[in-house]
Amino acid sequence: MNDEDQATHSEPALDLPVSHSLRDLRSLRVCVFHPHDSDGAQLTQQLQRIGCNVHAFWPPLASPPPGTDIVFIALCPDILIDIDDWSTVDEAPPTIAVLNYENPTVMEAMLRINAQAVVTSPIRSFGLLSVLVLAREIGRERKKMRKRIMRLEEKLGSSRKVSSAQEILCRQRGVSKDEAYRIMREQAMAKRMTVEDIASAIINASDILSSGR
Amino acid sequence: MADTEVIKVGVLFSQTGVTSAIESSQLCGTLFAIREINGSGGIAGRELVPISYDPGSDPVKYRKFAEQLILTDDVQVIFGCYMSSARKAVLPVVERWNRLLFYATLYEGFEYSENVIYTGAAPNQNSVQLADFMTSNFGARVYLVGSNYIYPYESNRIMSDLVSQYRGGSKLGERYVRLDATEHDFEEIVKEIGSTRPDFIFSTVVGNATQHFYRAYAHAGFDPASMPIASLTTSEVEVAQMGADIAAGHFTAAPYFSSITSSTNQACLEKFGRVFDSQTTPNASWEAAYFQVHLFAQAMLTAGSADIETLMPALLGTEFDAPQGRVSIDPSTHHTNLNPRIGRVNREGQFDVVWEAPAPIRPDPYLVTHRLGDWMVR
Numbered sequence: 001m002n003d004e005d006q007a008t009h010s011e012p013a014l015d016l017p018v019s020h021s022l023r024d025l026r027s028l029r030v031c032v033f034h035p036h037d038s039d040g041a042q043l044t045q046q047l048q049r050i051g052c053n054v055h056a057f058w059p060p061l062a063s064p065p066p067g068t069d070i071v072f073i074a075l076c077p078d079i080l081i082d083i084d085d086w087s088t089v090d091e092a093p094p095t096i097a098v099l100n101y102e103n104p105t106v107m108e109a110m111l112r113i114n115a116q117a118v119v120t121s122p123i124r125s126f127g128l129l130s131v132l133v134l135a136r137e138i139g140r141e142r143k144k145m146r147k148r149i150m151r152l153e154e155k156l157g158s159s160r161k162v163s164s165a166q167e168i169l170c171r172q173r174g175v176s177k178d179e180a181y182r183i184m185r186e187q188a189m190a191k192r193m194t195v196e197d198i199a200s201a202i203i204n205a206s207d208i209l210s211s212g213r
Numbered sequence: 214m215a216d217t218e219v220i221k222v223g224v225l226f227s228q229t230g231v232t233s234a235i236e237s238s239q240l241c242g243t244l245f246a247i248r249e250i251n252g253s254g255g256i257a258g259r260e261l262v263p264i265s266y267d268p269g270s271d272p273v274k275y276r277k278f279a280e281q282l283i284l285t286d287d288v289q290v291i292f293g294c295y296m297s298s299a300r301k302a303v304l305p306v307v308e309r310w311n312r313l314l315f316y317a318t319l320y321e322g323f324e325y326s327e328n329v330i331y332t333g334a335a336p337n338q339n340s341v342q343l344a345d346f347m348t349s350n351f352g353a354r355v356y357l358v359g360s361n362y363i364y365p366y367e368s369n370r371i372m373s374d375l376v377s378q379y380r381g382g383s384k385l386g387e388r389y390v391r392l393d394a395t396e397h398d399f400e401e402i403v404k405e406i407g408s409t410r411p412d413f414i415f416s417t418v419v420g421n422a423t424q425h426f427y428r429a430y431a432h433a434g435f436d437p438a439s440m441p442i443a444s445l446t447t448s449e450v451e452v453a454q455m456g457a458d459i460a461a462g463h464f465t466a467a468p469y470f471s472s473i474t475s476s477t478n479q480a481c482l483e484k485f486g487r488v489f490d491s492q493t494t495p496n497a498s499w500e501a502a503y504f505q506v507h508l509f510a511q512a513m514l515t516a517g518s519a520d521i522e523t524l525m526p527a528l529l530g531t532e533f534d535a536p537q538g539r540v541s542i543d544p545s546t547h548h549t550n551l552n553p554r555i556g557r558v559n560r561e562g563q564f565d566v567v568w569e570a571p572a573p574i575r576p577d578p579y580l581v582t583h584r585l586g587d588w589m590v591r
Binding site for chain 1: 323324325326327545546577578579580581582
């Protein structure tokens, strides 16, 4: 509470650059799926105060409008079974659940929609900004991670292919692994293909040749 | 009959502690407005009765007295708080009992409560204009000094952000001192200012410590004509504390200076002087404390009750011809449409207004990224 007591001497301050999640607030397109009641009004009004572009719908649309950056969705008991699975696709915008109940049914729905943050009813203006920033940041991180995982998976697949092609060459030509790789790379350069493509070709050819035996 | 019953209102301004001088001026502004209202027949014949405590610049006491005002004295409305830490302490209390706090102080923004009316400036009503003025006239290399609490942190963040948008803009230093700092606490800072030579200094030092910083600056032999201090919190009160010779040449941005020549302001000052003589020095926080009581009285006259649910609709959108000019409450943010100005202290310890907004500026308390010039109505 008493931040003022912390320092007895003058001290240099930390440099805290404003993160993207904060800077972007005013350009955010926020989709609100919430009944038009006092909570819904409180929610949309505070989002407008913060400066976001807010579009509110109830009942929820089949999916948020294209270009939506973030979604608030009230997990009202009567819509739980009807929630479409837009929220689970990879490119879904970060989702914030608005909760009236905290029972297992609602908890499961919260997990099912992949919520990145939660606000509870009755909605207060205080706390919405933090939830918004946090969900946006987590959404951004997840997207980055997904991209990274995809890249790694591709790399892993390709290196597996290259390695089995190397083994085939070693066996059939009696060369070392390094030599096998050199041969593949030479072929790739000559044919303007990737080493991975050459590897696939070798594997396929080897499959055909061995199946004929 | 209920119609002639007095209307009790709570008043929480510190007459002791680190921000006693400026808060005492807010207390005088509040009591002055109450006196004016009672002098012209009260609110539909009902007398306003202030119940006032001295929280001693201590957030814990603010909370305690706010509870006492609500639970024991049964007030619906509280006028008070200066530092953000005091407002944050009172906020949960008024929200819990659904009462109304009128907050007459500039602050760092990023707040909205159904139970608060904010009549001081938000950063888009003082910082942006000050940054624009200082960078255009002196340059964009700034040194930041502040008291060690949340208001200076956020105000300095905004100022750094603003100057960085300016060509050649940079932050040469950022230092914080304790709230009860003495001249000694500023020695090292003044030395650093001397070696870094900024184009201007932005001070968010608040309260009684302010005078010590300006004094340390003066004693180091610096010249306000080439490297002035710019502030949002150095008002006529702090200038009186340090003396005009120390303060002359430095800048402050605020919606009100007592030097404003309008007839409304001059009449108000004259009346105030007659009643309160030389108890305090009128300044922007005094003026906000003064006009917010009038906004309350007007709304209450319309609504007929001080109960927040009845009063609020009447209050939102209420207008008043304040000493700074026309002010009104913005219904969407509960903040106030104000008239930003920039003043330079003259040899008499008064502010010469060197710039003023041509029209009231709408409050935008949730503005993260301020842009130089984007608020202008040139």
